[in-house]
Amino acid sequence: MKITRKILYFILTTYKNAMEFTFPHTCICCDKSIEKEKIFCDDCFSKIPFVEGTLCYRCGRKLNLLPINEKMLCADCLNKRPIYDKARAAFQYNTVSKSCILKFKNTGRMDYKKQFVALLEQAGKDLFLETDIIMPVPLHWRRKVSRGYNQAGVIGKALSKKIKIPYTDKILIRSRHTPKQEKKTNKERHKNVKNAFMVKKPRKIKNKTVLLIDDVLTTGATVNTCAKALKKAGAQTVFVLTIAHTTREKDL
Numbered sequence: 152m153k154i155t156r157k158i159l160y161f162i163l164t165t166y167k168n169a170m171e172f173t174f175p176h177t178c179i180c181c182d183k184s185i186e187k188e189k190i191f192c193d194d195c196f197s198k199i200p201f202v203e204g205t206l207c208y209r210c211g212r213k214l215n216l217l218p219i220n221e222k223m224l225c226a227d228c229l230n231k232r233p234i235y236d237k238a239r240a241a242f243q244y245n246t247v248s249k250s251c252i253l254k255f256k257n258t259g260r261m262d263y264k265k266q267f268v269a270l271l272e273q274a275g276k277d278l279f280l281e282t283d284i285i286m287p288v289p290l291h292w293r294r295k296v297s298r299g300y301n302q303a304g305v306i307g308k309a310l311s312k313k314i315k316i317p318y319t320d321k322i323l324i325r326s327r328h329t330p331k332q333e334k335k336t337n338k339e340r341h342k343n344v345k346n347a348f349m350v351k352k353p354r355k356i357k358n359k360t361v362l363l364i365d366d367v368l369t370t371g372a373t374v375n376t377c378a379k380a381l382k383k384a385g386a387q388t389v390f391v392l393t394i395a396h397t398t399r400e401k402d403l
């Protein structure tokens with residue numbers, strides 16, 4: 152039987168509805184039922200530490216200071232300038248936001264994609280005007296196969312569509328498989344990702360501003376290594392946008 156467009160549409164919508172029925176929309180942190188357009192229930196929302204106030208110009212972490220000028224830096228960035236130029240995040244990493252990101256990362260529930268994109272859109276609004284191209288921090292193909300997708304790619308692509316800035320996951324490539332960064336010290340993290348990334352078609356990023364997307368910014372070891380590879384290949388500026396970042400005390 153020839154499958155017409157109509158039949159295909161019917162099959163797809165039935166499947167989509169069945170999936171929605173199987174997964175009622177719930178709070179990403181605690182599984183309480185919530186309205187479709189939300190991501191957290193009111194209780195969890197009140198526990199999410201959104202990043203606001205005076206921020207470090209580079210890493211985007213909150214400064215407990217009154218703004219004197221727009222280029223104020225935190226002690227860490229003053230001490231050692233990151234290789235990326237600016238990083239911004241929607242919220243800080245705490246037990247509530249951690250559970251929400253882990254769930255998004257590990258369960259394959261992509262029905263939260265839209266809400267995460269809205270959070271990134273808000274957090275990264277100062278970066279988009281100068282951005283030429285969006286790309287995700289790449290996963291090695293082995294991890295991508297085992298997980299089925301790259302969550303940074305999923306939200307990066309959706310963000311690109313929303314803000315109309317081109318997206319690619321074909322330029323920055325993870326050239327070798329690296330063990331997970333979690334539970335590693337700062338030094339071990341840097342060693343772990345050293346030379347793990349390469350750039351294909353460098354002419355496509357020459358003198359361009361790249362916006363890197365990832366889920367969490369911790370010590371910055373991974374994004375700094377990516378930024379190093381991108382800049383070596385000719386990128387002028389590298390921005391980083393993540394769903395969350397750790398505060399310094401909880402880095403390790």
Ligand SMILES: [Zn+2]
Nearest residue numbers: 178181192195
């Ligand atoms: Zn909740």
Ligand SMILES: [Zn+2]
Nearest residue numbers: 207210225228
């Ligand atoms: Zn900083």
